Amino acid sequence: MRVQLSHPARTVEVDGPKRARDVLRELNLVVEAHLVIRDDELVTEDELLHDKDRIEIRPVISGGSQVEVKADQKSP
Amino acid sequence: MNCTKCKTKAVIKLPRHHAAFCKDCFTCFVHDQVAKAIRSQKMFGKDDRILVAVSGGKDSLALWDILLKLGYKADALYVNLGIGNYSEQSYEKVRRFAETVAVPLGATLHTHTVELEEGAGIRELAKLVHRPACSTCGTIKRYQFNRAAIEHEYDVMATGHNLDDEAARLLGNVLHWQEEYLDKQGPVLPASVEGLAKKVKPLYRLTERELAAYCVLNGIDYIVDECPMAQGARTLHYKEVLNRLETESPGTKQTFYWGFLERQSKKASASTTMAEKDQAVLHPCTTCGQPTTADVCSYCKLMARAKTTMSR
Numbered sequence: 233m234r235v236q237l238s239h240p241a242r243t244v245e246v247d248g249p250k251r252a253r254d255v256l257r258e259l260n261l262v263v264e265a266h267l268v269i270r271d272d273e274l275v276t277e278d279e280l281l282h283d284k285d286r287i288e289i290r291p292v293i294s295g296g297s298q299v300e301v302k303a304d305q306k307s308p
Numbered sequence: 309m310n311c312t313k314c315k316t317k318a319v320i321k322l323p324r325h326h327a328a329f330c331k332d333c334f335t336c337f338v339h340d341q342v343a344k345a346i347r348s349q350k351m352f353g354k355d356d357r358i359l360v361a362v363s364g365g366k367d368s369l370a371l372w373d374i375l376l377k378l379g380y381k382a383d384a385l386y387v388n389l390g391i392g393n394y395s396e397q398s399y400e401k402v403r404r405f406a407e408t409v410a411v412p413l414g415a416t417l418h419t420h421t422v423e424l425e426e427g428a429g430i431r432e433l434a435k436l437v438h439r440p441a442c443s444t445c446g447t448i449k450r451y452q453f454n455r456a457a458i459e460h461e462y463d464v465m466a467t468g469h470n471l472d473d474e475a476a477r478l479l480g481n482v483l484h485w486q487e488e489y490l491d492k493q494g495p496v497l498p499a500s501v502e503g504l505a506k507k508v509k510p511l512y513r514l515t516e517r518e519l520a521a522y523c524v525l526n527g528i529d530y531i532v533d534e535c536p537m538a539q540g541a542r543t544l545h546y547k548e549v550l551n552r553l554e555t556e557s558p559g560t561k562q563t564f565y566w567g568f569l570e571r572q573s574k575k576a577s578a579s580t581t582m583a584e585k586d587q588a589v590l591h592p593c594t595t596c597g598q599p600t601t602a603d604v605c606s607y608c609k610l611m612a613r614a615k616t617t618m619s620r
Contacts, residue, residue, distance in 0.1 A: 238532055264551040267520055274319040274524050276309050276328060292520035293472070293547050294365055294534060 233281055235259070236288040248285070253277035256289065265293050320521050323558035331525045338522045341513040342374050349496050351508040352380070356463035359505075360384040361453050362417075364398030366523045366530040367468030369405050371511055373528055375466070376413045382466070384410065385456045387449050388421040390429025391537060398531045405528065418460070420452050426611060427618065430537065436614040441537040444610065451607035454598065457505035469495075469509040472516040475561040476546035478568055491582055494572060500586030504599045515561065516547075 233248045235255065246255050252268040252275055268275050269288040281287060309318045311330040318328035322337075329337055345351065352358060358375060362368040362384040375382040386402045389395050399419075406417040423429050426448065428436065434444040457465040474493065481489050499506040511519065523530050538544070553560045575581070592598070593605035600606070 239534060262548075262551050262555050264515075264517060264554045265548070267517065267524060269524060274331075274521055276318055276321045278309055278321075290520065290524075290532060292366070292516045293544060293551070294367070294516065294538075 233283050233285050233287055236286075238289075239291050246287075248283040249280050251277065252279045252281055255281060255287070259289070261289060266291055319525065320518075322518070324515075324554070324562060334521065334525060338370075338514060338518065339374060339378060342371075342510050343378060345495065345510050345513050346508075349494075349508070351466075351496060351510060352464045354379060354381075356381065357461070358382040359418075359453070359457045359460065359462040359465045361449070361465065361467045362386050362402050363468075364401035364531045365468070366520045366528070367470055367473075367511060367516070369401070369528050369530050370519045370522050371466060371468045372405070372410060372415070373526065374522075375510070376410060376415060381414075382410075383416040383418065383460075383462070385418045385420065385453060387452055388419060388423070389445060389448075390421070390423040391431060391535065392429075394531075394533065394536055395429075397533070401529055401531050409528075418456060420456065422448060426614070428614070433610070433614050434537075436617040437610055439610075442541060445537070447606050447610055451598065451605070454503075454505050458503055462505065464506045464508055466508050466510055468511055468519075470511045470514055470516050470519055471561050471565060472547050472550065473543075474509070474512050475550055475565045476543050478565055479546045479550065480542065490568075490572075491585070494569060494582075498583045498586075500583040501590045501599050503592065503597065504586070504590065512565070513562075 233246055235244050235246050237244060237259070244259070246258060250258075253263060256263055256266060256268070256277070263277055267290045268277070268279070269290060270279070270281065270285050309321060309328050310316065311318045311333050312327040313333040314330060316330045319331055320334055321328040358380055360368065360372045360375065360382050362372055363386070372382060372384050384402075384406070386399060388399055402417065406415070410417065422433070426433060430441055430445050430448070433448075434441040437444065453465055474495075478493055481493065495509040495512040497507040522528070550561055589601045590599040593600045593608055594603050595608040596605060598605050598607070604612075
């Protein structure tokens, strides 16, 4: 299956069928920091993904301000 | 996997809540968590005017959407930082959200353009004053959001800080034993003195992953790219560590941050203490009048340094 990744934007091929959590594991990605989207629909980690599926793995982590400074401001 | 509530097909699993939800039940869950945060921390009421700080990212657009859907009077301010394509793209996301969702619900979008008012974009300003971009950005945004909230007479300013942001910041402060910053780590900062807006973080009960999922499921188009100036920031490392712990042991982030808040609340009226402390140290900046602990506030100092360097 073709998997679209971000940061940096790239596409990789992963053999299916495979559960979403196993695709994440194969790409060394943490579940808690990513969403798996199949054809614009969100799927859970135990969803079985097939070779024909168009998959996006979207990172969800953001924020650049230094945490340890007094500022309570991040990119809002 | 089926939805814990309605038993239809689930689209997201939340191990920290031992639950899985379909789209509609997940949206209800997110709205409930925000309503609970607002109520339990006495953030604001239905008659208050709220100014949401929006960036085009998932958290701030989700926050604006949720507050409007919950029936609050929420306008927003976007600060255009002048970071090339990134700022152009993020403004486009905000503008489109405002046009299609917020304005039809009666809300207004304010904008502030750093290049117009401060004379240069963040990247250039940071170079001029020899400070990291994130810290320059923080100073300008904090100043302009507070100024807009006061000038437009909003009752409260809301930011999109989520559970991951707060847990990562707490971890950073604890690792470096920055105890003096812990007082300011609650989800509500009072309007302690004249000229200082009340600030709240209604998303502190939700993780980044839940907010990104909320956006995907509700068709909110946000900027996925990370700010090019933030790459390698320490926040991201703390978040990564916490997410590895969370994956192994669900609930770690909330236990860490909420546990901290519980301990804070047991201290004698924490917000009163914070207001009293603020009143003792804050006074008007001699240049602009905004509250500061020094004679001249950090924004005016920054701008004075930038102008001196620019005129050379």
